[in-house]
Amino acid sequence: MLDVSALLFWLLAAITIAAALAVVLLKNIVHSALYLVLTFAGVAGIYILLQAEFLAAVQLLIYAGAVAILIVFAVMLTRRGDIKASNLYNFNYLAAGVVSLALLVIIILGNGRMAWTAAPAPAPASNVAAIANAFLGRYAIPFEVAAVLLLVAMVGAILLARGGKPER
Amino acid sequence: MITLNHYLAVGGLLFCIGLFGALAKRNAIAVLMGIELMLNAVNINLVAFNHFLAPDQVTGQIFAIFVIVVAAAEVAVGLALVLNIYRRRLDSNIDDLDWLKW
Numbered sequence: 001m002l003d004v005s006a007l008l009f010w011l012l013a014a015i016t017i018a019a020a021l022a023v024v025l026l027k028n029i030v031h032s033a034l035y036l037v038l039t040f041a042g043v044a045g046i047y048i049l050l051q052a053e054f055l056a057a058v059q060l061l062i063y064a065g066a067v068a069i070l071i072v073f074a075v076m077l078t079r080r081g082d083i084k085a086s087n088l089y090n091f092n093y094l095a096a097g098v099v100s101l102a103l104l105v106i107i108i109l110g111n112g113r114m115a116w117t118a119a120p121a122p123a124p125a126s127n128v129a130a131i132a133n134a135f136l137g138r139y140a141i142p143f144e145v146a147a148v149l150l151l152v153a154m155v156g157a158i159l160l161a162r163g164g165k166p167e168r
Numbered sequence: 169m170i171t172l173n174h175y176l177a178v179g180g181l182l183f184c185i186g187l188f189g190a191l192a193k194r195n196a197i198a199v200l201m202g203i204e205l206m207l208n209a210v211n212i213n214l215v216a217f218n219h220f221l222a223p224d225q226v227t228g229q230i231f232a233i234f235v236i237v238v239a240a241a242e243v244a245v246g247l248a249l250v251l252n253i254y255r256r257r258l259d260s261n262i263d264d265l266d267w268l269k270w
Contacts, residue, residue, distance in 0.1 A: 009170045013178045020182055020205055024189040029198060036201055039182075043208050046178070050219040055211075055229050062236055067204065067243050074197050074247040078254040088194045090263050096191030100184045107180035116172045116220065130226045131233075139230055146237045153241030160248035163255055 009049055016042030029087040033072050040064040054128045175216035183209035196250045196260045200243060207239045 019038040026032050040063040047056035135143050182205055189202025211232040218228025254260050 006170050009174065013174075016178065017181055017185070020185045023201055023205065024185055024193075029195055032198060032201060036204065039205065040208065043182075043212060046175070046212055047215055050175070050215050052215050052219070052229050052232075055215060055232055058233060058236060059211075062240055063204070063208070067240060070243060070247055071197060071201065074250055077251055078197065078260045087198050089192050090194040090261075093192035096188055099191065100188035103187065104180065104184040107184070108177065111173055111176050111180060114173070127226050127229070131229060134226055134230050142234065146234060149241055150237060153244050157244040157248040160245065160252050163252060 005049060008045075012042050012045040012049065016046065027085055027087050029075050030072075032087055033068065033075055036071065037064050037068045040068065052127070054131055172216055172220040175220075176213060179209045179212040179216065181209075182206075182212065194261050194263060196253075196262050196265070197247070199262060200246050200250070204239065204243065207235055211235055 016039055019035045019042060022035040023032045023039060026035065040059060044056040044059040044064065047053075047059060186202045186205030186207075186209060189205060190199050191202075193199050193202060214228040214232045214235070216228075218226065222228070250260055253265065257264070259265075
């Protein structure tokens with residue numbers, strides 16, 4: 001008997017993988033960007049299945065919201081030539097396919113060989129409080145470093161994208 | 169019954185798709201999309217391990233959040249670089265971006 005969570009898992013996995021394949025295989029980069037949003041939403045659904053609701057919300061806000069908008073903006077600002085052929089392969093796509101397939105075979109073989117002894121104890125009802133305690137307690141210094149990293153990235157992105165004088 | 173191996177297989181498949189996109193694409197923005205797919209695959213693995221092997225802790229989710237932070241910083245700086253290169257060269261084809269080679 002197929003229970004509901006297994007059905008949801010297969011559905012979400014199929015959506016995520018199909019959308020990721022569309023991102024890589026389509027020739028129009030605008031379609032690729034839109035399917036990227038679908039992939040991110042599917043990953044958020046998988047987080048909900050894994051009882052990581054806070055992470056699902058973060059995924060939707062940051063990836064499906066901010067990162068996707070950034071990518072669409074960059075596509076619009078750098079568009080040139082025919083949009084129908086804006087996302088082609090480069091010269092070494094055969095080697096890339098061979099490497100990716102080999103890695104996939106290795107991962108699937110190793111994954112099938114490994115039997116994890118999973119003992120899923122009942123998770124806490126809400127793990128937002130546990131995440132907050134970890135961030136402001138044990139992981140306080142990485143938390144602050146991440147804040148500094150975001151500030152540096154923001155300043156750097158503004159400085160790079162603003163351009164300034166072309167020749168100095 | 170969905171086990172940890174199912175989630176790891178999804179993560180591995182997503183990682184390989186992203187790797188192919190990052191290696192085989194000509195447009196620099198498409199390469200960044202492939203890298204984002206790979207980072208998402210890693211996050212699925214982290215959260216799945218957290219859920220199945222240590223459900224009383226949140227360490228995997230903490231790591232996933234840090235990965236998301238670094239990915240957001242990376243995509244912002246990367247897209248700014250692409251925009252700057254496009255403004256100077258009118259091109260975002262990575263086969264032509266080789267003027268650091270001698």
